[in-house]
Amino acid sequence: MDSNTVRQKHAEFLFPCVANYYQEPLVIIGGHGSQVRDADGREYLDFFGGIVTLGLGYAHPEVVKRVQDQVARLTHTSTLYQTEEIVRVAEKLAAITPGKLKKSFFTTSGTEADETAILLAKIYTGSQEIVVLRHGYAGRSLQAIAITGHSPWRLIPSQVAGIKHGHPAYCYRCPFGLEYPSCEVKCAQDLDELIRTETNGKPAAFMAEPIQGVGGFITPPKEYFEIAVGIIRKYGGVFICDEVQTGFGRTGDHWCGIEHWGVEPEIMTFAKSVANGFPVGATIATDEVADAFTGLSLSTFGGNPISMAATEATIDVMQREDAPRRAAERGAQLRAHLESFKEKYPFIGDVRGMGLMQAIELVEDRESKTPAAGKAGQLMEATKRRGLLIGKGGLYGNVMRIAPSMLISAADIDEGIRLLDAALAEID
Numbered sequence: 001m002d003s004n005t006v007r008q009k010h011a012e013f014l015f016p017c018v019a020n021y022y023q024e025p026l027v028i029i030g031g032h033g034s035q036v037r038d039a040d041g042r043e044y045l046d047f048f049g050g051i052v053t054l055g056l057g058y059a060h061p062e063v064v065k066r067v068q069d070q071v072a073r074l075t076h077t078s079t080l081y082q083t084e085e086i087v088r089v090a091e092k093l094a095a096i097t098p099g100k101l102k103k104s105f106f107t108t109s110g111t112e113a114d115e116t117a118i119l120l121a122k123i124y125t126g127s128q129e130i131v132v133l134r135h136g137y138a139g140r141s142l143q144a145i146a147i148t149g150h151s152p153w154r155l156i157p158s159q160v161a162g163i164k165h166g167h168p169a170y171c172y173r174c175p176f177g178l179e180y181p182s183c184e185v186k187c188a189q190d191l192d193e194l195i196r197t198e199t200n201g202k203p204a205a206f207m208a209e210p211i212q213g214v215g216g217f218i219t220p221p222k223e224y225f226e227i228a229v230g231i232i233r234k235y236g237g238v239f240i241c242d243e244v245q246t247g248f249g250r251t252g253d254h255w256c257g258i259e260h261w262g263v264e265p266e267i268m269t270f271a272k273s274v275a276n277g278f279p280v281g282a283t284i285a286t287d288e289v290a291d292a293f294t295g296l297s298l299s300t301f302g303g304n305p306i307s308m309a310a311t312e313a314t315i316d317v318m319q320r321e322d323a324p325r326r327a328a329e330r331g332a333q334l335r336a337h338l339e340s341f342k343e344k345y346p347f348i349g350d351v352r353g354m355g356l357m358q359a360i361e362l363v364e365d366r367e368s369k370t371p372a373a374g375k376a377g378q379l380m381e382a383t384k385r386r387g388l389l390i391g392k393g394g395l396y397g398n399v400m401r402i403a404p405s406m407l408i409s410a411a412d413i414d415e416g417i418r419l420l421d422a423a424l425a426e427i428d
């Protein structure tokens, strides 16, 4: 099928809410490492890693081989039966996650992982209210939409009660108009008043992303989580750490983003790069919290043997390649280039992120900080024309997100930066 036919059939047979990047959406037919090719034979360097998901790049040979072997051996059992594959992955997940996190529940997406986490927190605490953050994202179930702090993703008026939105640590656009560090991390401190005024004082959980992904890689100051989690625990709630984007080495040096700040969650969720592109969601909790979940629950495809083979292969390759360290090294290289672009292009208002999760926020001018969504759209097209894929996000659609494979070479980082520089110059 040529790309035009695919685009026509997409418009005819898929829900229009299945949003695509680019005026002329890209039809991808294959990929290897950090390179993808489209149905018209064009090659692209992928600086967005299949939306922060292909931590080891496209078609990693070991992941492919182990999935192929698994497909030939056993594809499905359902969670009514036990498999060696699911317990091996659960044991490995307990080993690589921080603190006392130990018991897992597997599903097939980040949405389900977050749903499972919230259900568990409510069962464990006996409380119902959940504290989350503006600019956060949790997925596409009714509850996840209600949690998501972005009007464009909140398709219907929230029908789920008991969700309270605190202010994020969005230092570039501080909700209190303050400056770090003299602000004393007011955004975190404010959660105390939020709990006392907008809940019954007994929240079940605080759920947050270490770096807000869809929000535009909003990166909090180092004290944020210690303060915020201290407050939720004071009122009897647990901390659910959503590592869907930040997990599995992405932020550099550690497996999980939250480890940079030494805070140990009671519950953590994963999806995206956990299986290098296979549909896996995971919710892991401490023994004590997980053991409260005694009712019946089932996920037909959760922990599917093929997904588990992909997850185990991903963990093994990441350990062998020391992917978190590579993310830190390549991330530092990428960050240095982005900082230099900030010197060069006055419409770059902010550079932020950690490891191989880096973003630039585009503004009309640095004084007004007016979001430059139009420029972001132009930059998407200009990078695509040059054979570079990047991501876009943020509430105002003006944040360019970069999150390539953690196995990307230093040469490919430099090449992507060369293409990005040319595209930035074009829209300047």
Ligand SMILES: Cc1ncc(COP(=O)(O)O)c(C=O)c1O
Pocket: 108, 109, 110, 111, 112, 114, 137, 138, 139, 140, 209, 213, 214, 242, 243, 244, 245, 271, 272
């Ligand atoms: C932080 C976070 N949580 C949850 C989700 C939902 O994951 P999924 O799209 O796999 O349902 C996403 C998706 O982007 C996410 O970024």
